[in-house]
Amino acid sequence: MSHNCSLPWRVWRMRPWNTNPLMRASDRWESVLRVLAVVLLLLAVPVAAAVGTETYTRSADHISVANASKTTVHATVLTVPKEIQPAGPVQPARFESQVQWQRDDGNLATGTIEIRHDTKAGDTVQIWVGPDGLVTDPPRQPEMAMWDGVGTGVALLMGAGFGVLALLWCVAQLLERLHAVRWEAELRGLGRPIGT
Template sequence: MRSNPTVPLRIWRLRPWSLNPLMRPSDRWESVIRSLIVVVLVLMVPVAGAIGTTTYTRTAEQIKVDNAAKVRVSATALADATRAPSSSPYHDGGYQASVRWVRAGAEATGTVAVEPDTKSGATVPVWLGPDGKPAGAPDSPDAAVFNGIGIGLMVLLLSGTVAVLLLWGMELVLGGVRNLRWESEWRRIARPIGT
């Protein structure tokens, strides 16, 4: 025979509307707050999904617009590739070279990222933005997927963190209330030490 009740039975016994006279008011409040937090966390799942979907849609459209404005041209390297300056000691700046290209009959020059083995006179692909200046390669549509999933997971993580902090704060407050009540009850029934 089992000496301890099952988990579902213990949860059922903690319901706030229980008629058990041994259930303290702080236990009832704790049960109500825990129930509300569970309901809010369950409701946050579709909210996070909706936010992630909206982010994905907006990012995918932005990537589509940005990529449509970029044009690929062939440029000629004017010098060998050199190491690009890095903004951080933990990030490799890659390699860069000065290049020259012709677009719509106009010649232009600029410094772009290249492969490390690029030599002077080599043909280098360059992506130009709508202003005719070098821009990065077109972004992959997969970036929108990762952005949407990341934002959705971040919303879930933040709501879970807030829930844990609320539970922790509730435990501190209600634990303090219980301790004060136990202390006052103990003083009523116990004699002072030494008498």
């Protein structure tokens, strides 16, 4: 007979209701805790999916509302591009210029936007303006809502997994310490003092 048992067989031997008299009470409690940890992790999957779906829905609604209030207008570049961030090892240099455009009420508005380095004063560029008629960021892509939802769900699931693993590790360390103290006490009781 082989002395190496397979993993499923070893797991089956560690079940809390095992009738083996050599299994300590602490081993049974540790087994119960492991079963509860697996149940908690299985319950965390639908909870993470529900939270991720809710985050996706809220983010999609927010993106849709924000994008609906933005419009594009043509603006005239007033100044030559000025470097605002030098080129680095992984990012290109960034430039900005002042631009001027006509608002819905007929008044002229000016603002500063990020622009390409080869743009010249007098060029016409397309910019995004918000409901207040001021420069705003371009609309977010609707696909970003999906990444918000997936990221939230995965983060929640990973947090639950790390929390359960940390709890199991702490309990295992505590039980190992208690077993070591008990073994030491039993070994001291078996040995005779020197000289007797």
